Amino acid sequence: MTTLFPVGHYLGVRSEEGRPVHTVRIGWRQHRLSEDAFATWVLAHGLPANGRAAWTRAELVDQAEQVEISTPADHLQALTSDGLVAAVDDAEAFARHHRMGVFFVGLGNTPEELGQFAIGLPGLGPAATLDPDSYELWQWGSIAPSLWHSCELRASVTSRDDQSVSPQDAVTEILADLRILISHGCAYLDVVDPEGVRG
Template identity: 35%
Template sequence: MAAAEPLVFPLGHAMGPFHQQRDAPPAYWVVRLGWDSPLLPDRATADVWALAHGHPETAGRTPWTRTELCRAASAAGVSDPDAVLGGLLERGLVAEVTPGTDDAATFAGTHRVQSLLLGLGELPDRPGVDGIGLLGMPALAQVPLGTYEFWQWGHLWPTLTEAAAGLAEMAAQAPEHAPEEADPVQVLDRVLHELHRLLSVHAVYLDRSLAVADAQR
């Protein structure tokens, strides 16, 4: 059986474009990552980095891989998305991660999640589904309880590894829980597979752990 293609994850929080003059096109785009503010030097790079977040309509159903990202980037007019993606990978602004591997464990131990937007609670017309978004507007993300709890609590831990362990410990305290809900390894695997449902609507962003950020400062 062929190995699964790695998932593609963007790293950092978008700070927006920088215009050197009023009404001029952006000179570059800024990303906040750890203690750094790396720049995306052109539209193609900014577009591919943005597309690494996934697409809301397919997130959770279609794994967001290099193949899917490059297909979407080509459709958006990027002439050589694979080369652009390669440059972002080299700079550490995008990561390729295969859940369940040693590399995934290393990634999870050196990165953290930061939550954005607001929790809207269980949707009245969809029992068991929780919304994330902005007050007074339709939910941008509609997710199962496990994903909602990751969004709600995951940022309190310094790494994704510790977040998965903490969520597993919380689940184990419930009188009725599935075995996989209390297994940190399986929780991390689920988190990685679900991340694009949150990334694609900017409900979270991925950052370096503070320990890594401090070491690179």
């Protein structure tokens, strides 16, 4: 099943010729998006209620139509062509060509929920409460050169004397954890080679 991930770091809204445009950076390049294109890009993040499940084109278009975005399928096609949305069929190739950045700070856990870890902003409360695997990816994924390096690390940590885990085994778990982070606005994706998108 093809799952969607948004790519890019949102830089905010600007006014150009009297109309608002939203700026999303990938590598060295800044993309300018109309309101409807930006709303479609935001919907590519998925919904927190979906948890780790794949986020599909049909689900995105359905959500877009519910909030009355005009021609969401056309916007999605343009965003995909520009690299602002990745339609992931090959998880390993996706992981090798993308890296992760993070937002917020760690807020820790509580005696009542020792196995759950909050991240957010001090004084404003948590943006998300994560399980240990998602929290580990949030903690360390942003210093890895690519998502694939995170897969290799998880495989090496998970492997035991009686069981060897490969990065290919770990990539599905990493992308599921990434889905949690992306849908809660705790992480963003960029490309591994920014020179390839300079323009």
